[in-house]
Amino acid sequence: MANIKEIARMAGVSVTTVSRVLNNHPYVSEVKRTAVLNTIEKLNYTRNMNAVHLITGRTQAIAVIIPYTNLFYFSVIIAGLAQEALLAQYRLVLCQTDYRTEEEIKVLEMLRNKEIDGVVMVSSTMSSEAIEEYTAYGPIVVCQDRGERQFSSVYIEHYSAFRSGLQYLNDKGYRHIGYCEGRPHGSSSSIRQIAFRDFLEATDQPYNDEWMIYNCLTEEDGARVLHQLLQMKNRPDALIISAGDHIAAGLIIEAWKKGIRIPEDLAVIGFDDQPIGRTLGLTTVDNQLTEMGISAFRIIYDQIQRNDGQPVHRKLEYRIIERNTV
Amino acid sequence: MANIKEIARMAGVSVTTVSRVLNNHPYVSEVKRTAVLNTIEKLNYTRNMNAVHLITGRTQAIAVIIPYTNLFYFSVIIAGLAQEALLAQYRLVLCQTDYRTEEEIKVLEMLRNKEIDGVVMVSSTMSSEAIEEYTAYGPIVVCQDRGERQFSSVYIEHYSAFRSGLQYLNDKGYRHIGYCEGRPHGSSSSIRQIAFRDFLEATDQPYNDEWMIYNCLTEEDGARVLHQLLQMKNRPDALIISAGDHIAAGLIIEAWKKGIRIPEDLAVIGFDDQPIGRTLGLTTVDNQLTEMGISAFRIIYDQIQRNDGQPVHRKLEYRIIERNTV
Numbered sequence: 095m096a097n098i099k100e101i102a103r104m105a106g107v108s109v110t111t112v113s114r115v116l117n118n119h120p121y122v123s124e125v126k127r128t129a130v131l132n133t134i135e136k137l138n139y140t141r142n143m144n145a146v147h148l149i150t151g152r153t154q155a156i157a158v159i160i161p162y163t164n165l166f167y168f169s170v171i172i173a174g175l176a177q178e179a180l181l182a183q184y185r186l187v188l189c190q191t192d193y194r195t196e197e198e199i200k201v202l203e204m205l206r207n208k209e210i211d212g213v214v215m216v217s218s219t220m221s222s223e224a225i226e227e228y229t230a231y232g233p234i235v236v237c238q239d240r241g242e243r244q245f246s247s248v249y250i251e252h253y254s255a256f257r258s259g260l261q262y263l264n265d266k267g268y269r270h271i272g273y274c275e276g277r278p279h280g281s282s283s284s285i286r287q288i289a290f291r292d293f294l295e296a297t298d299q300p301y302n303d304e305w306m307i308y309n310c311l312t313e314e315d316g317a318r319v320l321h322q323l324l325q326m327k328n329r330p331d332a333l334i335i336s337a338g339d340h341i342a343a344g345l346i347i348e349a350w351k352k353g354i355r356i357p358e359d360l361a362v363i364g365f366d367d368q369p370i371g372r373t374l375g376l377t378t379v380d381n382q383l384t385e386m387g388i389s390a391f392r393i394i395y396d397q398i399q400r401n402d403g404q405p406v407h408r409k410l411e412y413r414i415i416e417r418n419t420v
Numbered sequence: 421m422a423n424i425k426e427i428a429r430m431a432g433v434s435v436t437t438v439s440r441v442l443n444n445h446p447y448v449s450e451v452k453r454t455a456v457l458n459t460i461e462k463l464n465y466t467r468n469m470n471a472v473h474l475i476t477g478r479t480q481a482i483a484v485i486i487p488y489t490n491l492f493y494f495s496v497i498i499a500g501l502a503q504e505a506l507l508a509q510y511r512l513v514l515c516q517t518d519y520r521t522e523e524e525i526k527v528l529e530m531l532r533n534k535e536i537d538g539v540v541m542v543s544s545t546m547s548s549e550a551i552e553e554y555t556a557y558g559p560i561v562v563c564q565d566r567g568e569r570q571f572s573s574v575y576i577e578h579y580s581a582f583r584s585g586l587q588y589l590n591d592k593g594y595r596h597i598g599y600c601e602g603r604p605h606g607s608s609s610s611i612r613q614i615a616f617r618d619f620l621e622a623t624d625q626p627y628n629d630e631w632m633i634y635n636c637l638t639e640e641d642g643a644r645v646l647h648q649l650l651q652m653k654n655r656p657d658a659l660i661i662s663a664g665d666h667i668a669a670g671l672i673i674e675a676w677k678k679g680i681r682i683p684e685d686l687a688v689i690g691f692d693d694q695p696i697g698r699t700l701g702l703t704t705v706d707n708q709l710t711e712m713g714i715s716a717f718r719i720i721y722d723q724i725q726r727n728d729g730q731p732v733h734r735k736l737e738y739r740i741i742e743r744n745t746v
Contacts (some may be wrong), residue, residue, distance in 0.1 A: 157511075158514075164496055164498070170489045170490055172490070172514070173489045180516055180517075185483075185514075186516075187481065189511075190499075191506075192506060288654060340695075343669075343699075348695050350676065369556045370670070372640055373643050
């Protein structure tokens with residue numbers, strides 16, 4: 095295989111010019127570009143892109159740190175990222191971490207090792223300080239509210255989004271509110287638990303341990319919650335389901351089967367504005383997941399182009415979509 | 421930054437040994453490994469992984485060609501791939517193509533350019549001949565039945581899986597079967613359309629154009645189908661919904677709202693064994709999507725290790741899961 099030096103010699107241009115042509119760099123005259131391309135064609139030169147990356151310091155790839163890929167929340171963010179990446183002709187390196195910190199660190203090491211141009215951390219178990227140590231090596235965007243850090247962020251305020259859902263139930267007259275959460279120890283989950291306690295205190299409602307239901311991940315978990323409720327002596331009159339509309343869907347379907355009326359016997363508000371929720375007429379808090387993926391990509395892409403390391407912090411707005419389950 | 425030559429000189433070893441240490445190659449003596457690592461630490465040497473890849477010819481990355489990421493079918497296959505990639509310490513480069521052939525070709529060019537070690541094509545618009553031209557550059561696995569090609573494949577037989585669903589409805593006494601499909605021109609969609617016509621002919625049922633419903637992608641499309649059925653003078657007594665259980669879910673929920681009894685007024689069989697279907701008691705054809713992702717990764721990983729280019733063809737079994745909607 096011919097190398098870049100040979101191509102430069104045969105085309106009568108500098109090595110820099112060849113590498114510019116290989117990378118579609120704008121500052122190459124048409125004459126030189128044509129000379130290089132003709133030479134390459136003559137030699138049937140196959141680029142070793144690792145050589146190109148080595149020369150340019152750019153890989154046109156961004157790593158995405160994501161705990162799981164097949165939960166609605168994550169798959170919609172990925173879709174937003176992927177849509178923008180396609181437009182910008184960037185690759186997404188998908189790093190499913192299963193919430194293991196050592197896997198996240200490996201991905202950040204890829205940034206240090208120049209294998210990628212940036213990292214989007216959709217959800218991370220690492221401390222903000224630990225993440226900041228890697229901002230020297232390239233742009234990082236975290237899809238969580240971590241304050242004004244040295245890395246960029248795009249986020250919704252989970253505390254106020256969750257409290258607005260609770261306030262909505264309260265305004266509609268519900269005073270016995272239960273709460274279904276996903277993983278108990280996630281960072282946004284912890285914030286919502288604080289919001290829940292603050293809300294109960296502010297509205298003078300007692301805390302009932304039985305009404306805090308964790309590990310709701312799938313539709314079937316939603317059905318299980320309904321059965322749990324049926325066995326309680328003292329039932330809530332409303333449920334806030336932070337872990338997603340699909341869990342609310344499982345619960346509502348099971349309620350229909352059992353003759354429990356929604357919202358008369360039990361009001362339900364979900365999160366995420368999923369298609370299944372629209373079909374069910376589910377009231378929900380829309381936290382703009384597609385927009386989160388799109389924004390995360392645009393922020394990191396701009397940072398790569400600017401190359402100034404200046405972090406950006408973007409807050410997305412949530413909104414309550416009123417339908418028929420509250 | 422120190423380069424590999426300097427490290428080799430300072431550690432008193434060959435350049436080959438340094439590159440072996442950088443790549444965790446087993447055939448390096450402990451003494452030499454320690455010497456290299458100490459030198460690296462002394463120099464605070466940051467690897468440029470593109471240089472490492474250039475030397476080794478391996479990237480520990482596999483590209484995944486996928487039209488969309490947020491449809492259940494695709495997100496479950498990605499999850500299977502991601503699970504195995506994590507175990508094998510490989511990266512997945514996610515290439516969302518929106519079914520555009522030119523985007524698929526760009527990804528295969530990455531294989532030619534040695535940016536990745538292999539390509540998994542979850543769904544492809546390219547001809548088998550065009551794909552075969554790239555097998556010279558590295559392993560390719562297609563998640564479609566393309567026959568005994570030079571690239572590997574892992575697949576379910578869409579023709580017989582679909583016919584078995586139809587046969588099941590037929591055996592239960594349904595003689596007026598409607599059919600909901602996703603994209604009309606997908607490759608597996610075309611195969612199912614042939615299977616449908618063959619089945620009608622074999623069982624002496626008339627073809628009814630009105631009962632072929634295309635572009636069913638979301639839960640809301642399922643609800644729309646129910647309304648379409650209600651407006652027909654002559655309705656089917658059963659529906660086969662190849663595009664996934666989530667569409668069947670939208671339809672069933674809408675049917676409940678309208679007082680249409682399932683299966684008495686309308687029998688429904690779905691595909692994919694999704695969680696929402698389990699909650700609804702939906703009869704379905706399970707076509708093992710997670711297994712497809714897992715198998716695709718294992719096949720390509722083995723091929724990379726063996727480095728012999730020998731393609732593997734693996735057929736996955738489907739099965740009908742009987743519940744309450746037929």
